[in-house]
Amino acid sequence: MAKKKSAKKQKLSWRARQTQRLRRWGLRTAIWAVSLFIFAVLIFTVINPPTTYTMLSEKRRLGAIDQDWVPMEAIAPVMARAVVAAEDANFCDHWGFDVKAIRAAIEAGGARGASTISQQTVKNVYLWQGRSWLRKALEASITPVVELAWSKRRILEIYLNIAEFDEGVFGVEAAAQHYFGVPPDRLSARQAARLASVLPAPKQRSASRPTTSQVRRIAAIMDGAATIDRDGRARCFQ
Secondary structure, eight states, X not given: OHHXXXXXXXXXXXXXXXXXXXXXXXXXXXXXXXXXXXXXHHGGGTSXXXXXXXXXXXXXXXXXXXXXXXXXXXXXXXXXXHHHHHHOTTGGGSSSOOHHHHHHHHHTTTOSOOOOHHHHHHHHHHSOSSOOHHHHHHHHHHHHHHHHHSOHHHHHHHHHHHOEEETTEEXXXXXHHHHHSSOGGGOOHHHHHHHHTTTTOTTTOOSSSOOHHHHHHHHHHHHHHHHHHHHTTTTTTO
């Protein structure tokens, strides 16, 4: 009887040790995962993202892509304003999520998008394209951290350098040369609006051959860019 109790006690002790080891392993894994995540966010405050999942996918598919990084100082201010006007007019006023836009999207039955430039940048830098609950959950988790770690100007700088403007054409430097044959600091207000008008669907739209609806969108973007410049909604990145 004593031997049975001893064996049972040893078995319970073994299970307790294994459980303790698993807990320690789980805790260490969680700490490493969080540390790696924080590092992956902080590193891009000073280093430019070398590539993205979308760029790699397109490079495999097409054989080559066009992308050259340029700092914000080498991008015409009107280009930055045009993209914000087109994609996220309240960019300077939110913390990564535009609650008003989300409500409007819900009221419209999901017919319109509500992703901010911050969310799109997180998706492009860290995640993948396509719709899935997992991607949206990861995007929602990473976006507030990026907003805390990066300045608004940095978020927009990265977005302008990694957004796709045509098939295999990534970033405003490549886009400005591809469509208009000029560097990004020489873009006019109309050219900037035409580039911004292709976002976020560059495979369905063209800055050189805009559709009738896109022409109207270009005019609206030009007006919006001028408006956010006047009312101060461009203050965080200019």
